[in-house]
Amino acid sequence: MKPQLKKFMDAIGKDAVAIIPAAHEVTRSYDTEYKFRQDNDFLYLTGFPEPDAVAVIAPGNKKNPYTLFVRPRDPEMETWFGRREGVEGAKKNYGADKTLPIEKFAKEFGKLLDGHDKLYYRFGRYEWLDKLLLQYLSTQRYRRLKTAYPPHTIIDPTLIIGEMRLHKTTEEVAFMQKAGDIAAEAHVLAMQNCKPGMNESEIESIIEHHFRMSGASGAAYNSIIGGGDNATILHYVENNMTLKDGDLLLVDAGCEYQGYASDITRTFPVNGKFTQAQRDIYDVVLDVQIACCEATKVGTTIKQRQELSIELLTEGMKKIGLLKGDTKKLIKKKAYFKYYMHGVGHYLGLDVHDAGRYFTDQQAKHSRPFEAGMVLTVEPGIYVPPDDKDAPAKFRGIGVRIEDDVLVTESGNVNLTAKVPKHAEEIEEIMAKAKK
């Protein structure tokens, strides 16, 4: 049993039972599926990699606190679609106290729920299971009054699991460091191989090839490879245009290692040399990024870090002539928002935008201070729309973002993606060396 599951059991207590489902395969088109990706809460608690499984966790059940329903072995299905652990393998290799074929779930789960006050279950994720649970609940009303003792309180486990996922263990940090290292190497390769006339897709393939060659399962999200104006589209993923001499290239790409994501952005000149206008914007973003990395430490709140990024970016935009006026007034009227319209970062872990609450209260008014064990991205940017008449012509169509992944520690923080350079001179040097 994973230590995470043990901790979850302690958290929900002996009078509770939890139903945690695995993901289901998703059709891509006609009779082909997307590559399977496990549900992260299920993966976190069980480590079981297959679709169509359900874990029933009942800490008060002395004999079988952990029951896992899985796809049974099936020689014909396995010949067509791949190996399965089956009930024996799931028990032997994943520490379940009892394993049953998934086909028996509908008939059996009610018995496992009886005798518990609370049911931990998240509605709204898997329709087939929601339907079963609703049917169960509607029949239990009568039983509850007359005979048995089914759960009377239903609780969404997202908060408990989210809190656990937010604070990384030593093992999780090691996986995230590896994900950071692999992605950092891939970004360096992109810089070294980039040339005018290449297609964005070639850079994408260089990066993702390195991910796969290095033990990552692939990209953690759709890579963003935006040359020129495309860098001003935040979630540009077409990645199919020619890279032009004199343009910048924004690369936002991270990999997934043992389920854990890295999330890195670097912006560099296609021809290896920044123009003065590109450099002006780049250096503003870099200074803000470095300051926000430093601020990612115990005690700073998400809101404070966001405000810091806004203040410094506004000042930087003024310095280079992108904005004019009094800094306080510019901030008040959100003048920066046209050029910086997103958050400075997010939690990172199994999901690229990871689980965990950002506020300390129910009204979402009090921003949460950073705590040791959290991993956050730091990703300020400036994006000048190509048709922005207010901006000096030299800045139009320039998009710059710089993003690292930072682990908060008791004594400060660790940049998990430090292996890819971010100072303009270092980037130019790497690119120049690669040309020789």
Ligand code: GLY
């Ligand atoms: N790559 C997604 C993000 O930076 O949030």
Ligand code: MN
């Ligand atoms: Mn990010």
Ligand code: MN
């Ligand atoms: Mn990113």
